Amino acid sequence: xxxxxxxxxxxxxxxxxxxxxxxxxxxxxxxxxxxxxxxxxxxxxxxxxxxxxxxxxxxxxxxxxxxxxxxxxxxxxxxxxxxxxxxxxxxxxxxxxxxxxxxxxxxxxxxxxxxxxxxxxxxxxxxxxxxxxxxxxxxxxxxxxxxxxxxxxxxxxxxxxxxxxxxxxxxxxxxxxxxxxxxxxxxxxxxxxxxxxxxxxxxxxxxxxxxxxxxxxxxxxxxxxxxxxxxxxxxxxxxxxxxxxxxxxxxxxxxxxxxxxxxxxxxxxxxxxxxxxxxxxxxxxxxxxxxxxxxxxxxxxxxxxxxxxxxxxxxxxxxxxxxxxxxxxxxxxxxxxxxxxxxxxxxxxxxxxxxxxxxxxxxxxxxxxxxxxxxxxxxxxxxxxxxxxxxxxxxxxxxxxxxxxxxxxxxxxxxxxxxxxxxxxxxxxxxxxxxxxxxxxxxxxxxxxxxxxxxxxxxxxxxxxxxxxxxxxxxxxxxxxxxxxxxxxxxxxxxxxxxxxxxxxxxxxxxxxxxxxxxxxxxxxxxxxxxxxxxxxxxxxxxxxxxxxxxxxxxxxxxxxxxxxxxxxxxxxxxxxxxxxxxxxxxxxxxxxxx
Amino acid sequence: xxxxxxxxxxxxxxxxxxxxxxxxxxxxxxxxxxxxxxxxxxxxxxxxxxxxxxxxxxxxxxxxxxxxxxxxxxxxxxxxxxxxxxxxxxxxxxxxxxxxxxxxxxxxxxxxxxxxxxxxxxxxxxxxxxxxxxxxxxxxxxxxxxxxxxxxxxxxxxxx
Numbered sequence: 001x002x003x004x005x006x007x008x009x010x011x012x013x014x015x016x017x018x019x020x021x022x023x024x025x026x027x028x029x030x031x032x033x034x035x036x037x038x039x040x041x042x043x044x045x046x047x048x049x050x051x052x053x054x055x056x057x058x059x060x061x062x063x064x065x066x067x068x069x070x071x072x073x074x075x076x077x078x079x080x081x082x083x084x085x086x087x088x089x090x091x092x093x094x095x096x097x098x099x100x101x102x103x104x105x106x107x108x109x110x111x112x113x114x115x116x117x118x119x120x121x122x123x124x125x126x127x128x129x130x131x132x133x134x135x136x137x138x139x140x141x142x143x144x145x146x147x148x149x150x151x152x153x154x155x156x157x158x159x160x161x162x163x164x165x166x167x168x169x170x171x172x173x174x175x176x177x178x179x180x181x182x183x184x185x186x187x188x189x190x191x192x193x194x195x196x197x198x199x200x201x202x203x204x205x206x207x208x209x210x211x212x213x214x215x216x217x218x219x220x221x222x223x224x225x226x227x228x229x230x231x232x233x234x235x236x237x238x239x240x241x242x243x244x245x246x247x248x249x250x251x252x253x254x255x256x257x258x259x260x261x262x263x264x265x266x267x268x269x270x271x272x273x274x275x276x277x278x279x280x281x282x283x284x285x286x287x288x289x290x291x292x293x294x295x296x297x298x299x300x301x302x303x304x305x306x307x308x309x310x311x312x313x314x315x316x317x318x319x320x321x322x323x324x325x326x327x328x329x330x331x332x333x334x335x336x337x338x339x340x341x342x343x344x345x346x347x348x349x350x351x352x353x354x355x356x357x358x359x360x361x362x363x364x365x366x367x368x369x370x371x372x373x374x375x376x377x378x379x380x381x382x383x384x385x386x387x388x389x390x391x392x393x394x395x396x397x398x399x400x401x402x403x404x405x406x407x408x409x410x411x412x413x414x415x416x417x418x419x420x421x422x423x424x425x426x427x428x429x430x431x432x433x434x435x436x437x438x439x440x441x442x443x444x445x446x447x448x449x450x451x452x453x454x455x456x457x458x459x460x461x462x463x464x465x466x467x468x469x470x471x472x473x474x475x476x477x478x479x480x481x482x483x484x485x486x487x488x489x490x491x492x493x494x495x496x497x498x499x500x501x502x503x504x505x506x507x508x509x510x511x512x513x514x515x516x517x518x519x520x521x522x523x524x525x526x527x528x529x530x531x532x533x534x535x536x537x538x539x540x541x542x543x544x545x546x547x548x549x550x551x552x553x554x555x556x557x558x559x560x561x562x563x564x565x566x567x568x569x570x571x572x573x574x575x576x577x578x579x580x581x582x583x584x585x586x587x588x589x590x591x592x593x594x595x
Numbered sequence: 596x597x598x599x600x601x602x603x604x605x606x607x608x609x610x611x612x613x614x615x616x617x618x619x620x621x622x623x624x625x626x627x628x629x630x631x632x633x634x635x636x637x638x639x640x641x642x643x644x645x646x647x648x649x650x651x652x653x654x655x656x657x658x659x660x661x662x663x664x665x666x667x668x669x670x671x672x673x674x675x676x677x678x679x680x681x682x683x684x685x686x687x688x689x690x691x692x693x694x695x696x697x698x699x700x701x702x703x704x705x706x707x708x709x710x711x712x713x714x715x716x717x718x719x720x721x722x723x724x725x726x727x728x729x730x731x732x733x734x735x736x737x738x739x740x741x742x743x744x745x746x747x748x749x750x751x752x753x754x755x
Contacts, residue, residue, distance in 0.1 A: 016725060052726070277668065312622070429726075
């Protein structure tokens with residue numbers, strides 16, 4: 001078809017990943033091309049489309065035609081798309097993820113996904129409330145205010161089987177019931193958006209891509225528990241999410257979907273935004289409350305639990321972003337529809353941030369009960385490096401490393417708990433043979449040790465001692481007794497810590513000890529790091545047969561450890577070498593190997 | 596008229612006074628006040644923390660305790676550009692340590708320090724959440740992804 005005069009809409013993924021990959025430059029390039037060629041092109045923004053490994057993403061649709069999806073875009077590539085597609089009418093096949101008439105949901109990446117929380121992400125403009133309403137947004141809140149009692153809402157959420165998606169998995173309906181029944185006039189509803197796990201970006205993406213779903217969930221929750229004030233506690237490190245939340249709150253208030261007398265009825269619910277100041281422990285409910293009160297975020301003994309006694313001593317219901325974003329769907333489609341997805345103990349879907357050495361990384365949402373293997377291989381396409389997938393790290397610093405042999409484990413709360421890992425909030429990092437499991441354990445312990453608030457002795461000092469042992473082992477100075485000592489300390493920290501941070505901090509160490517003990521033993525007994533990651537335990541050398549003497553390594557070596565004449569095999573002095581790896585990066589002949 | 600340093604300081608002080616009076620005596624105002632002060636001054640000067648303490652009727656030690664508890668707050672001035680190396684899990688397995696080392700060599704400072712010419716402050720973050728682009732470095736608000744240690748000097752050059 002060669003009309004040339006058709007009107008086009010270009011929708012660009014402007015989530016953080018997209019922006020980081022250069023989406024704003026791509027959007028500007030589309031505008032400039034359209035201006036320069038006199039084409040009728042409307043350039044719009046949307047949130048996270050989910051296919052993070054192919055950012056920058058853009059959907060191009062001709063008026064009256066079917067959309068196509070492009071990936072891996074750069075401003076330079078936009079020029080060709082403008083010429084051949086927007087002006088010439090023929091899509092550029094090279095960067096197409098889905099062509100005309102091809103359903104994006106049939107791509108292998110989407111085939112096993114079930115998008116409920118992410119249902120509108122990547123489809124709507126998150127800065128435009130009309131887009132959300134146009135796709136059925138705020139209908140759930142409207143139906144609730146139009147005749148359902150708070151008890152009806154709590155019953156529906158209870159029957160749906162929804163459990164807290166922040167990690168602990170407490171039944172949401174039960175939490176709401178306790179908050180509802182708690183005596184006391186003023187109550188609070190808090191959205192926990194303090195996503196602090198390294199390797200997790202589910203909540204950030206939802207806030208950036210569909211903020212109104214969270215606000216609608218909050219209003220419904222507020223109505224159910226009897227709260228008239230909602231607070232979103234969001235990480236200050238998420239500037240885009242903070243900005244879009246602010247826009248969403250203002251737009252919703254302007255349409256009387258938040259504030260006094262919502263939709264002209266008798267329910268008042270206002271939402272304010274508090275910027276978290278960067279403390280991982282504030283993901284814990286009582287620490288988060290302390291932080292809102294302007295104190296150091298240190299957890300306190302429970303009970304009383306926040307639904308009975310929380311912020312400023314008032315009953316306070318705290319729900320995670322993903323939990324709240326699931327609520328409008330449950331109310332609209334019914335508890336039974338939600339409960340029909342997933343497993344008996346874990347209903348519904350879970351969002352995962354799939355990253356690491358994975359071919360197709362991004363934001364995925366699957367029915368509970370999907371196996372790790374299905375997520376990693378069917379959705380994620382397996383290893384990105386050609387090296388075999390060795391393990392999956394699930395649940396971040398509170399979770400564990402499961403070996404490939406256990407990839408038939410279904411992702412549901414019980415099965416993961418049984419494996420020694422936890423569901424966690426949704427971080428899922430794939431590790432290949434180049435990852436050292438002792439190093440991974442040390443990495444997470446370094447994180448939890450630094451983030452321990454210091455209140456409980458076992459968490460404060462125990463994690464420090466565990467970290468020292470792990471540092472010793474990765475430095476090649478470990479002793480076999482260290483492994484028993486690690487297990488002993490781990491057990492004590494778990495039972496003698498007040499909050500989830502300490503209780504779960506040993507998990508990465510315990511799971512790697514359980515499934516990869518051989519790697520620990522190799523570090524200690526053989527003074528060898530099988531993955532060639534721990535610098536004290538391997539050395540680089542140049543294989544004379546492969547080296548052509550190009551000198552690339554000599555130029556990058558910061559310690560002048562490599563010498564040799566041009567066009568003759570070079571030599572590497574292991575005593576000068578600091579194992580920085582720059583030469584390996586620079587060598588185009590694979591001549592430098594670790595051994 | 597060009598802003599002289601003393602005029603700038605006076606303007607910052609006016610903003611800080613306005614911030615203080617907007618939140619004076621409010622419960623839970625401490626962290627928003629510290630965040631606002633840091634936005635105005637770029638860090639938390641001791642004098643600002645003392646004034647916050649007086650406005651909220653807290654002891655200076657309580658204010659200092661909160662300021663040092665949270666990772667967001669800085670007690671020293673920062674450079675013109677802030678370079679943040681992501682050490683999230685995905686970046687860690689993709690070689691974030693090599694990137695950190697390369698930045699340290701190129702700038703001659705350790706994480707938390709500022710270069711002598713005031714051009715760069717080097718920081719580390721637990722995770723920036725751009726895991727698909729790992730390893731990443733953020734300079735001010737711009738994320739640079741899929742880095743190698745060799746690409747570090749070229750990126751810094753754009754900000755000199």
